[in-house]
Amino acid sequence: xxxxxxxxxxxxxxxxxxxxxxxxxxxxxxxxxxxxxxxxxxxxxxxxxxxxxxxxxxxxxxxxxxxxxxxxxxxxxxxxxxxxxxxxxxxxxxxxxxxxxxxxxxxxxxxxxxxxxxxxxxxxxxxxxxxxxxxxxxxxxxxxxxxxxxxxxxxxxxxxxxxxxxxxxxxxxxxxxxxxxxxxxxxxxxxxxxxxxxxxxxxxxxxxxxxxxxxxxxxxxxxxxxxxxxxxxxxxxxxxxxxxxxxxxxxxxxxxxxxxxxxxxxxxxxxxxxxxxxxxxxxxxxxxxxxxxxxxxxxxxxxxxxxxxxxxxxxxxxxxxxxxxxxxxxxxxxxxxxxxxxxxxxxxxxxxxxxxxxxxxxxxxxxxxxxxxxxxxxxxxxxxxxxxxxxxxxxxxxxxxxxxxxxxxxxxxxxxxxxxxxxxxxxxxxxxxxxxxxxxxxxxxxxxxxxxxxxxxxxxxxxxxxxxxxxxxxxxxxxxxxxxxxxxxxxxxxxxxxxxxxxxxxxxxxxxxxxxxxxxxxxxxxxxxxxxxxxxxxxxxxxxxxxxxxxxxxxxxxxxxxxxxxxxxxxxxxxxxxxxxxxxxxxxxxxxxxxxxxxxxxxxxxxxxxxxxxxxxxxxxxxxxxxxxxxxxxxxxxxxxxxxxxxxxxxxxxxxxxxxxxxxxxxxxxxxxxxxxxxxxxxxxxxxxxxxxxxxxxxxx
Ligand SMILES: [Zn+2]
Numbered sequence: 001x002x003x004x005x006x007x008x009x010x011x012x013x014x015x016x017x018x019x020x021x022x023x024x025x026x027x028x029x030x031x032x033x034x035x036x037x038x039x040x041x042x043x044x045x046x047x048x049x050x051x052x053x054x055x056x057x058x059x060x061x062x063x064x065x066x067x068x069x070x071x072x073x074x075x076x077x078x079x080x081x082x083x084x085x086x087x088x089x090x091x092x093x094x095x096x097x098x099x100x101x102x103x104x105x106x107x108x109x110x111x112x113x114x115x116x117x118x119x120x121x122x123x124x125x126x127x128x129x130x131x132x133x134x135x136x137x138x139x140x141x142x143x144x145x146x147x148x149x150x151x152x153x154x155x156x157x158x159x160x161x162x163x164x165x166x167x168x169x170x171x172x173x174x175x176x177x178x179x180x181x182x183x184x185x186x187x188x189x190x191x192x193x194x195x196x197x198x199x200x201x202x203x204x205x206x207x208x209x210x211x212x213x214x215x216x217x218x219x220x221x222x223x224x225x226x227x228x229x230x231x232x233x234x235x236x237x238x239x240x241x242x243x244x245x246x247x248x249x250x251x252x253x254x255x256x257x258x259x260x261x262x263x264x265x266x267x268x269x270x271x272x273x274x275x276x277x278x279x280x281x282x283x284x285x286x287x288x289x290x291x292x293x294x295x296x297x298x299x300x301x302x303x304x305x306x307x308x309x310x311x312x313x314x315x316x317x318x319x320x321x322x323x324x325x326x327x328x329x330x331x332x333x334x335x336x337x338x339x340x341x342x343x344x345x346x347x348x349x350x351x352x353x354x355x356x357x358x359x360x361x362x363x364x365x366x367x368x369x370x371x372x373x374x375x376x377x378x379x380x381x382x383x384x385x386x387x388x389x390x391x392x393x394x395x396x397x398x399x400x401x402x403x404x405x406x407x408x409x410x411x412x413x414x415x416x417x418x419x420x421x422x423x424x425x426x427x428x429x430x431x432x433x434x435x436x437x438x439x440x441x442x443x444x445x446x447x448x449x450x451x452x453x454x455x456x457x458x459x460x461x462x463x464x465x466x467x468x469x470x471x472x473x474x475x476x477x478x479x480x481x482x483x484x485x486x487x488x489x490x491x492x493x494x495x496x497x498x499x500x501x502x503x504x505x506x507x508x509x510x511x512x513x514x515x516x517x518x519x520x521x522x523x524x525x526x527x528x529x530x531x532x533x534x535x536x537x538x539x540x541x542x543x544x545x546x547x548x549x550x551x552x553x554x555x556x557x558x559x560x561x562x563x564x565x566x567x568x569x570x571x572x573x574x575x576x577x578x579x580x581x582x583x584x585x586x587x588x589x590x591x592x593x594x595x596x597x598x599x600x601x602x603x604x605x606x607x608x609x610x611x612x613x614x615x616x617x618x619x620x621x622x623x624x625x626x627x628x629x630x631x632x633x634x635x636x637x638x639x640x641x642x643x644x645x646x647x648x649x650x651x652x653x654x655x656x657x658x659x660x661x662x663x664x665x666x667x668x669x670x671x672x673x674x675x676x677x678x679x680x681x682x683x684x685x686x687x688x689x690x691x692x693x694x695x696x697x698x699x700x701x
Contacts, residue, residue, distance in 0.1 A: 005305040011050035034507035048093035053254035093265035100264035107329035125180035141168035189230035355558040366557035383449040406462040410498040415542035465497035503530035602659035603700035611646035628697020642685025
């Protein structure tokens with residue numbers, strides 16, 4: 001009998017784009033889902049957008065649209081971005097749906113009835129111009145501890161002090177710049193300490209958390225003798241959220257209703273599919289009781305599993321509030337909360353200014369293969385909450401060596417030599433049988449979300465398969481017509497070993513598995529497809545399975561991720577001008593390119609008609625340029641630091657790249673790039689100029 005499991009990823013916040021940090025979690029969840037389906041389990045794979053809170057309200061206001069329109073547009077983009085990485089849900093919902101309101105109201109009624117709610121006055125900063133209370137990150141001012149300016153309302157970047165926003169000096173609202181006022185309003189609190197037995201029983205429960213995470217939660221939040229702090233679950237109007245039914249003018253705080261979105265999405269999915277919710281997310285017997293419920297199944301009934309995948313930054317919400325909330329509502333608590341660590345890029349925190357804060361869409365726009373990122377992330381995810389690094393050099397080397405060199409190569413070196421697989425599987429020295437036997441260990445790794453270990457085992461099998469092909473040398477057999485039968489046998493073995501690897505990699509690389517299935521005329525759908533070789537089938541046409549990672553595309557991904565307000569003025573020239581007193585620091589020369597690559601760049605002489613400052617842009621000048629027969633172009637160039645008096649640039653001849661894709665910046669469309677040499681200091685900028693006599697529009701070669 002198959003097991004039912006409801007599996008979720010954390011709900012992305014609606015106003016942000018899906019980025020590679022989200023992809024860590026969504027790929028992790030998706031690999032697990034695909035594996036569970038391959039072993040025959042029945043899976044409901046659900047997610048939703050987290051849409052409530054001040055962030056949505058402010059963004060909608062800034063864009064002059066309704067919250068509903070904003071949610072519809074951005075939600076669609078989330079679904080499309082994830083689908084491009086083969087992350088496709090059974091249902092992708094939203095936390096503002098009617099089902100979620102019902103869930104939240106039910107939980108609230110029970111919390112009230114059980115006496116778990118306290119009411120208290122709270123004094124908070126209020127923006128009198130925007131007419132709303134300010135969350136900590138909407139207040140900036142001077143750190144009360146070290147005096148650093150421009151610090152957020154909850155903590156200081158410079159001295160790491162944490163404080164209340166009311167302690168901040170010279171506080172300003174980041175929404176309007178207004179000086180915040182102190183205002184007092186009634187807030188509603190959940191008395192979490194009263195639900196402590198439920199929380200502790202769940203945290204200590206068998207398999208609910210990785211043992212390291214359970215220990216951390218115990219030692220950090222559930223310290224003996226320290227009562228749990230009451231949880232503020234309300235916000236006064238204006239707030240975008242569900243209004244509290246028995247406290248008009250107050251709204252549920254986004255973190256109360258966000259996780260409820262898991263349940264609401266399950267409810268809507270069941271309704272749409274005619275499934276019985278009780279067989280996916282059952283109720284427990286005694287809502288409101290503070291006693292932990294036994295989780296043992298009734299004899300003869302299989303309990304459905306509930307799995308959440310989250311990042312370690314939201315452990316607090318998912319291991320304290322969420323079990324308490326579910327219990328209050330009378331719902332089954334999760335079977336497992338899987339916690340992953342943070343992704344760093346090239347050894348550092350993802351950074352917008354370094355171009356390493358990469359959106360999913362940008363990765364695709366750079367022309368990179370989504371399968372490669374899936375593979376790399378899976379090879380790093382080991383089921384613990386440890387951070388891990390996406391080094392771009394390692395990414396390139398690993399994908400090229402493993403996916404292309406070890407797996408795809410098996411097929412590309414044998415698929416075109418013979419038209420059909422031989423009828424009886426040949427003696428391969430026990431290779432296929434050993435691979436079949438390894439399936440149990442690999443499955444155990446996937447089930448434990450130790451994908452890194454699964455990949456290591458699969459690559460060990462791939463190494464043995466490649467040794468076989470090297471020894472058998474089908475390319476040599478091909479040259480000798482007398483050895484045609486032997487060639488067919490070798491190809492049959494190699495292609496079956498390739499297919500076996502594709503089965504084991506199918507949770508990570510579903511498209512490769514589809515292609516391998518088509519190649520051998522035997523679709524890959526189940527885990528035990530790796531147990532029996534395919535024989536006698538005609539070999540299908542061999543298409544391109546995947547390409548090597550192109551480092552130029554990785555560079556493009558970083559370039560596209562750089563902030564648009566501060567474009568690099570140009571590729572800095574290697575040689576420093578003679579007048580520079582200090583020698584320019586050595587900068588390694590970029591990778592060699594072919595002449596054809598260079599010829600793609602259309603450089604032209606241009607005459608600056610006007611050069612002007614751009615309001616609010618610290619580094620940018622707006623250049624209106626005459627390109628002769630190509631007409632006039634507007635170019636936003638990051639050269640202001642080197643040219644503090646832009647009017648003096650008028651009539652100068654410069655060199656521009658004329659065929660660079662136009663780039664939309666916040667202040668307008670830039671239609672080219674002005675070439676300049678740059679040094680280490682911001683003001684060291686030198687526009688390139690042709691000798692006298694050059695005409696606007698002439699090509700530079
Ligand atoms: Zn400070």
